[in-house]
Amino acid sequence: MKYFSSFIIDYNFDSLLDVGCGKGLFFDDIASLDKSKLLVGVDLMKKLRGQYQHVVASATRLPFKNSAFSLVTAFSLIEHIPKTNRKMFYKEMKRVIRKEGIFMIQLPNRYSVIESHTYFPFFGFLPSSIHSFAYRGWYVAVPSLKVVICSLKEYGFEVCSVEKYEAPFLPFGRFLSKIGFFRLFPMGYIIHVRTKSGDN
Numbered sequence: 148m149k150y151f152s153s154f155i156i157d158y159n160f161d162s163l164l165d166v167g168c169g170k171g172l173f174f175d176d177i178a179s180l181d182k183s184k185l186l187v188g189v190d191l192m193k194k195l196r197g198q199y200q201h202v203v204a205s206a207t208r209l210p211f212k213n214s215a216f217s218l219v220t221a222f223s224l225i226e227h228i229p230k231t232n233r234k235m236f237y238k239e240m241k242r243v244i245r246k247e248g249i250f251m252i253q254l255p256n257r258y259s260v261i262e263s264h265t266y267f268p269f270f271g272f273l274p275s276s277i278h279s280f281a282y283r284g285w286y287v288a289v290p291s292l293k294v295v296i297c298s299l300k301e302y303g304f305e306v307c308s309v310e311k312y313e314a315p316f317l318p319f320g321r322f323l324s325k326i327g328f329f330r331l332f333p334m335g336y337i338i339h340v341r342t343k344s345g346d347n
Contacts, residue, residue, distance in 0.1 A: 165221075166209075167222065189209065206236050223255065249307070251337060251340075308339045
């Protein structure tokens, strides 16, 4: 999460919601940036950590007012939301983000040579309907970048940028970076979007 937190350094925000925050590791590196920032994490699991406010809730039904946050992040989350619930997920993200606020999604590349959940080679090329078998009952169905981009546009977001990310956390990750492996086969994408002008 230290690696992924580097993607928000350039953003000027006063409030951050991390949806699907897990143990709150994302906040370890950003909590010290400015004590005046509102830092909130949402997850189905209950965790108590001092550097942010932890709320137990579903990503498809958030207990926050409209336009409550200037920055919303979702790291390694979309693939764990059942396809039938993703419409509500996008709608909730749009609802809680302020006008001109940023929504940042981290999406694993399902067509990477190394699948980012199991680290099995080429596992992502299998149909998404069978991805969950490798996770002992946890729901996983990794959408493609094209599907996510189309969904974001459909639900009122404007795509600002799409960045490829590497995997320095993998064994030999730094070596693979140096030889340009991840430029050809990125581990995933960081998608930056904002609410369309006039919406929200």
